Amino acid sequence: MCHAVKRLFCGMGVHPTVHELDLDPRGRDLERALARLLGGYGHAAAPVVPVVFIGGKLVGAIDSVMAAHINGSLVPLLKEAGALWL
Numbered sequence: 001m002c003h004a005v006k007r008l009f010c011g012m013g014v015h016p017t018v019h020e021l022d023l024d025p026r027g028r029d030l031e032r033a034l035a036r037l038l039g040g041y042g043h044a045a046a047p048v049v050p051v052v053f054i055g056g057k058l059v060g061a062i063d064s065v066m067a068a069h070i071n072g073s074l075v076p077l078l079k080e081a082g083a084l085w086l
Contacts, residue, residue: 001062002050008069014083021049055081 002018009016021027035048038061052059054077059065068074078084 005050005052005062005065008065012075012078012084013086014078016083054078054083057081 006016006018019030021030024030031048034051037058038048038051048061050062050065052061052065057077059068059077065074068077075084075086079086
C-alpha cells in the first residue's frame with residue numbers, strides 16, 4: 001500500500017517526503033504513535049502504514065487518501081500545502 005500511495009503522488013507530479021519506518025530504529029514506536037493518531041488502526045488485521053500528512057495535517061491511512069482522491073478533495077489539499085502547482 002505504501003508503494004501505491006507513492007505512485008499516486010508521483011503520478012500527480014508531487015514528490016512526497018517518505019519516512020520508512022522499517023529502516024528507522026524508532027519505527028515500532030512511531031507506528032504505535034500513528035495508530036493512536038488514527039484512533040484504533042494498527043491491530044494485526046489493519047496495518048497502520050501508510051499514513052499521509054499533507055502540509056503538516058493528518059489526512060489518514062490509505063482509505064482516507066483514496067477517498068480524498070476520488071471525491072476531488074486531494075488536489076486542493078496538495079495545492080494549499082504548496083505541493084502541487086496546477
